[in-house]
Amino acid sequence: MVRVKICGITNLEDALLAVEAGADALGFVFAPSPRRVTPQEAGRICRELPPFVVRVGVFVDAPLEEVRAVAESCGLDAVQLHGSEPPEYCRGVGRRVIKALRVRESLDAASLKAYPVQAFLLDTYDAARPGGTGRSFDWELVRDLRFPRPFILAGGLTPANVARAVALLKPYGVDVSSGVEREGQPGRKDPQKVKLFIAEAKKAVL
Numbered sequence: 001m002v003r004v005k006i007c008g009i010t011n012l013e014d015a016l017l018a019v020e021a022g023a024d025a026l027g028f029v030f031a032p033s034p035r036r037v038t039p040q041e042a043g044r045i046c047r048e049l050p051p052f053v054v055r056v057g058v059f060v061d062a063p064l065e066e067v068r069a070v071a072e073s074c075g076l077d078a079v080q081l082h083g084s085e086p087p088e089y090c091r092g093v094g095r096r097v098i099k100a101l102r103v104r105e106s107l108d109a110a111s112l113k114a115y116p117v118q119a120f121l122l123d124t125y126d127a128a129r130p131g132g133t134g135r136s137f138d139w140e141l142v143r144d145l146r147f148p149r150p151f152i153l154a155g156g157l158t159p160a161n162v163a164r165a166v167a168l169l170k171p172y173g174v175d176v177s178s179g180v181e182r183e184g185q186p187g188r189k190d191p192q193k194v195k196l197f198i199a200e201a202k203k204a205v206l
Contacts (some may be wrong), residue, residue: 001202002166005056005152006194008035008177010187014194015045021195022202025054027080027175030062030070034186035177043074056080056098064092071095080121087114096153101135102126109145119149122174124155134178136161139168159196166204174201 006018007027015026026049028042029035037045044057057076059067060082071079071093078096081089097117101107104125112120124137136156144182151174153165158179164172178186181194 002204003152003173004170004198004201005054005173005175006177006189006198007056007058007154007175008033008181008187009045009189010035010037010041012045012048013190015049017189017191018194018198019050019053021191021192023053023194024173024200025056026079027056027058027177028074029058031058031060031082039070039073042070046075054078058082060075061085064089068094068101078118087116091116100154101189103155104143107145109147113148115149117149119150119152120173121152121154122171124174139165143169157197159200162197162206163200166201167186 003024004022005022005025006025009015009026009028018026028037049055054077055075056078057071057074058080067079075145076095077094078098080098080100082100090099098119098121099115099117099159100121100123102125103122122142124135134156152173152175153169153171154175157165157176162174180189180197182188182190
């Protein structure tokens, strides 16, 4: 089954809800965003999570030492980089790295071999924002690509379209934030949306 990451977690209640619903990973945003949390807030939540849930910190072009310090203090298992971080930067993180790619046209998958990362995350390109757009990109742009590492699909996923996305692209994982939020409440998850999203994602056969 596909792995599911619920991103933009801002409170313990939503974190435990996502875990109970079957989330494999939770994401904590440390970059400017309505869903941003402090290292102290994220650390308190991370310490309450079961041991097999992957804790992921999301950063955008932050100083490398800051990323390493936050990852250590929060007990992060992986770091997700949404900026223009080069391969050398990824190599210096000291934890598993997910490198986000913003898709607006066909990607050169072969050029990605230089990145010493564990996975790539495909998100929708937006000139004004490095992520969290709530919009899908044209999945046909990446449908036939062969990535050198597993890839995670993000961007505009909802309970209504995630099963189709998984069936079409067969990603290693899917990542959702705004698609499972309460109406008009960035950073607060809707319990029914979370449960339905995870159920729909995991029913699709890879």
